Structure formats: C-alpha cells, structure tokens
Amino acid sequence: MGRRTTRAAPGDRAAPLAHDTTWAGEARSAVGYAALLCALLVTVDALADTLTDLRAALWLSLGVILLLVLWPARVSAARGRLVSRSLFGERTVRTDRLVSVRWSNGVAQRLVLRDADGNRAELDPKVLIANPPLWHVLDADARTSVEEGLLRCDETALRQMASCIDKETARTVFKVSGIE
Missing domain, CATH: 1.10.287 (Helix Hairpins)
Structure with missing residues (x-):
C-alpha cells in the first residue's frame, strides 16, 4: 500500500493525479x-x-x-477537477473554477465544493486528510480560483482543512519518530 499517483501527459488535464487510497x-x-x-x-x-x-x-x-x-464515495483528482463517484452517480467539479467551498459540521462532516459552472461535489474531509496528494491538487487549484477572483469569501473552509491536514501530518511525524 502506498501513495498511488500517476503523471499526466503534457496537455492532458483528464489524467488523474491522485486517488483515494483508503477507499x-x-x-x-x-x-x-x-x-x-x-x-x-x-x-x-x-x-x-x-x-x-x-x-x-x-x-x-x-x-x-x-x-x-x-458504501464510501471514490474520490480522484486531476489538475482542474475533482471527481467523486458514489453508488448514486458521479459528481465532477472544476477545482480551478471554484466559487464556493463550505465545511458542513454535524454528525457527518462534509466539504461541499461548487464551481462557476454550477457543478457541486461533496466529500468527507477525512478523505483529504488521509490522502495528501488529493489535498495538494485541490489546494493548488483552489489557490488558482482565489487568484482569478472566483473564490472570494469561502476561504475559511480551506484554511480549516489545511489546519487539520497540518495537525495530522505533525502527529504522523511524531509517531514515526517516536516522540508522541
């Protein structure tokens, strides 16, 4: 088991860069x-x-x-898009054209992504925490959305997600090094 990533051919935005390895x-x-x-x-x-x-x-x-x-949703990401496949269908969102990123707290936490084309995808934040390559693709594309002025007011959810991932990474480093 390990990190499963594939490289996209130059100009091929459809090739997945990262998959959910815990699915x-x-x-x-x-x-x-x-x-x-x-x-x-x-x-x-x-x-x-x-x-x-x-x-x-x-x-x-x-x-x-x-x-x-x-049954868990299967999440994959490529430059400019994130795909969530569940039993009830497939949802694709353009991550380089995000207009909204919301963190819904509750019993089942969800990260809800919306793009400028009206597409919407929901995913469990634990998927991004457990799969740093997915998070890095989403984070890079979200920064593009911020730079283009599409994502203006919903950056808080991304900061919360980054904080959670940083904490988990620190825990992992401490555990591996025996510091805990």
Whole structure:
C-alpha cells in the first residue's frame, strides 16, 4: 500500500493525479459490517426458532440497506477537477473554477465544493486528510480560483482543512519518530 499517483501527459488535464487510497479498505469494512448485521439477525432469529423465509428476506434487506448507507464515495483528482463517484452517480467539479467551498459540521462532516459552472461535489474531509496528494491538487487549484477572483469569501473552509491536514501530518511525524 502506498501513495498511488500517476503523471499526466503534457496537455492532458483528464489524467488523474491522485486517488483515494483508503477507499478499498472502507468498502471492505462496509461489506463486512452489512454481512455481520445480517448474520447476527439471522442467527438470533434461528436460535429463537422464529426464522422464516420472509424474516430472512427482511434481515437480508436490512443488511443491503446498511451496505448502501456505509458504501464510501471514490474520490480522484486531476489538475482542474475533482471527481467523486458514489453508488448514486458521479459528481465532477472544476477545482480551478471554484466559487464556493463550505465545511458542513454535524454528525457527518462534509466539504461541499461548487464551481462557476454550477457543478457541486461533496466529500468527507477525512478523505483529504488521509490522502495528501488529493489535498495538494485541490489546494493548488483552489489557490488558482482565489487568484482569478472566483473564490472570494469561502476561504475559511480551506484554511480549516489545511489546519487539520497540518495537525495530522505533525502527529504522523511524531509517531514515526517516536516522540508522541
């Protein structure tokens, strides 16, 4: 496992520079949790001697619903764009033409990006924290948006994100060096 990056050919803005390297593990976890829930429900029902075909179908349906809720979006970035692929579709946002970057706090934190063309993408900030190459592509393009005057008032979310990534990087350095 490591950093997965590819270089774009000169003039090719569509080639991805960075991918979410934690996606596969999160997808496996989602499948595992859904299977575990389904297995536990069926086991308890079987031990109580109340398992029927209808109840087994219900437990399977609950497992599938949990899988759909937990399934992570797959995020990749290239110069000028960020793509988030989920079970319900693909969202692409032009990161060099950002007009809004919002950090929504709550139970499920989200970074909401909007570009000048009206496109919108949401992603979990933990994806950027766990994948510095994704953050570097987004940060460089966001700076371009600021320089062009497109992103005027929503720089706070980017500063918060940069602060979180700096803290995580410092923790990693301390952990690797044994300082903690």
